[in-house]
Amino acid sequence: MKPLDYRDRTLTCDGVALADVAAKAGTPCYVYSAATILANYRAYEDALQGAPHTVCYAMKANGNLAILRLLARAGAGFDIVSGGELHRVLKAGGDPAKVVFSGVGKTAEEIDAALAAGIFAFNCESEPELALVDALAHRRGVKARVALRVNPDVDAATHAYISTGSLAHKFGIDIGEAEAVYERARQHANLLLEGVSCHIGSQQFDFDPMLQAADRVLELIVCLRAKGFSIRHVDLGGGLGIAYKPDDPAPPIGEFATALREKVAGQGLHLFLEPGRSIVGDAGVLLARVLYRKKGGEKEFVIVDAAMNDLIRPALYDAHHEILPLRATQGCGLRADVVGPVCESGDFLAQDRQMPDVFPGDLLAVCTAGAYGFVQASNYNARPRPAEVLIEDGSWRVIRARESLDDLIRGEE
Ligand SMILES: *Cc1c(COP(=O)(O)O)cnc(C)c1O
Numbered sequence: 001m002k003p004l005d006y007r008d009r010t011l012t013c014d015g016v017a018l019a020d021v022a023a024k025a026g027t028p029c030y031v032y033s034a035a036t037i038l039a040n041y042r043a044y045e046d047a048l049q050g051a052p053h054t055v056c057y058a059m060k061a062n063g064n065l066a067i068l069r070l071l072a073r074a075g076a077g078f079d080i081v082s083g084g085e086l087h088r089v090l091k092a093g094g095d096p097a098k099v100v101f102s103g104v105g106k107t108a109e110e111i112d113a114a115l116a117a118g119i120f121a122f123n124c125e126s127e128p129e130l131a132l133v134d135a136l137a138h139r140r141g142v143k144a145r146v147a148l149r150v151n152p153d154v155d156a157a158t159h160a161y162i163s164t165g166s167l168a169h170k171f172g173i174d175i176g177e178a179e180a181v182y183e184r185a186r187q188h189a190n191l192l193l194e195g196v197s198c199h200i201g202s203q204q205f206d207f208d209p210m211l212q213a214a215d216r217v218l219e220l221i222v223c224l225r226a227k228g229f230s231i232r233h234v235d236l237g238g239g240l241g242i243a244y245k246p247d248d249p250a251p252p253i254g255e256f257a258t259a260l261r262e263k264v265a266g267q268g269l270h271l272f273l274e275p276g277r278s279i280v281g282d283a284g285v286l287l288a289r290v291l292y293r294k295k296g297g298e299k300e301f302v303i304v305d306a307a308m309n310d311l312i313r314p315a316l317y318d319a320h321h322e323i324l325p326l327r328a329t330q331g332c333g334l335r336a337d338v339v340g341p342v343c344e345s346g347d348f349l350a351q352d353r354q355m356p357d358v359f360p361g362d363l364l365a366v367c368t369a370g371a372y373g374f375v376q377a378s379n380y381n382a383r384p385r386p387a388e389v390l391i392e393d394g395s396w397r398v399i400r401a402r403e404s405l406d407d408l409i410r411g412e413e
Pocket residue numbers: 058060061079102103199201202203237238239240274275276277278
């Protein structure tokens with residue numbers, strides 16, 4: 001809960017009273033700390049200082065243009081997973097030469113747009129994809145730099161939905177087959193086979209699987225070089241975890257980046273990392289207002305104006321988010337489910353949570369909501385998506401307006 005702090009019993013973010021933001025911007029509303037985002041990004045940069053590297057922010061974690069602009073100005077590259085994300089990066093002034101394109105299902109249109117923009121590299125996940133990139137590069141008369149995303153078959157100890165690095169997952173190419181795939185890819189005259197990439201999953205604290213994956217990738221690079229491939233870069237993905245509970249360890253960005261840097265040192269490789277969550281996750285909160293309280297048998301419910309359509313992580317990943325009242329109150333006298341108005345039993349922000357007594361009209365901050373929050377918001381139940389606010393240099397501004405009722409029906413007959 002890094003940027004948050006009670007002052008005069010009022011919850012503040014970088015010195016700004018969140019109740020003021022809620023009063024003016026309304027609820028539900030996402031609020032982000034620019035200082036925290038930049039500090040997280042710089043923690044990567046500082047650890048990698050002096051080694052050839054590019055930190056490509058995995059923008060699927062939070063793709064708001066203002067946040068992309070902030071990171072682009074700080075020098076970040078971007079990891080994109082769609083043509084829509086490419087569009088956002090370019091609109092935000094991101095440098096296409098620092099963009100890597102990941103994902104198992106890139107369409108021809110998306111690949112062509114990325115070639116037109118001149119991105120740094122495609123992280124390719126299948127042989128047919130390699131063939132398509134080659135064909136489209138040929139048509140444009142350009143060479144496409146490619147890194148095969150290999151699946152190192154290590155088990156990242158994380159939630160099943162965000163683990164990607166074992167052979168049971170749809171991601172990457174089996175590392176055991178990678179050499180043969182590179183060999184066959186030699187036939188594609190418009191590909192520059194200069195990289196290897198991997199990404200084994202998200203919300204990880206245990207370095208072992210990640211270092212193990214790095215070892216396997218580096219072994220592969222030795223073999224590929226021996227076969228004459230001039231491998232120049234290695235992309236070790238993202239995935240570093242963040243603290244969602246007060247007792248969780250702080251995200252060890254410096255330690256993590258240093259460990260990977262040391263692995264790669266002295267091998268003539270440019271290191272790419274693709275952190276998402278660890279850049280923006282602890283920089284954001286979702287503000288909500290209590291609407292009602294009610295009892296159902298033994299259970300107590302706090303019904304708020306934010307719901308699973310605004311923040312789906314509790315429903316989708318069993319995720320824990322701390323919930324703090326904006327006005328500090330004594331004690332933790334209430335045990336309740338904090339739920340939204342959506343017509344689904346899965347619509348909860350917290351279950352069986354011991355929390356301060358709160359009442360209708362009170363404001364709450366759902367913490368650590370900067371990553372995979374707004375980007376996964378939907379209009380389910382015809383709910384306009386929330387506003388987004390950025391706190392920067394002691395003041396705040398709306399960086400995405402709350403959707404209107406007309407936004408909800410735009411484009412429909
Ligand atoms: C999601 C993703 C990331 C970022 O993961 P985080 O856990 O948010 O750091 C990086 N690379 C790829 C390929 C991804 O799919």
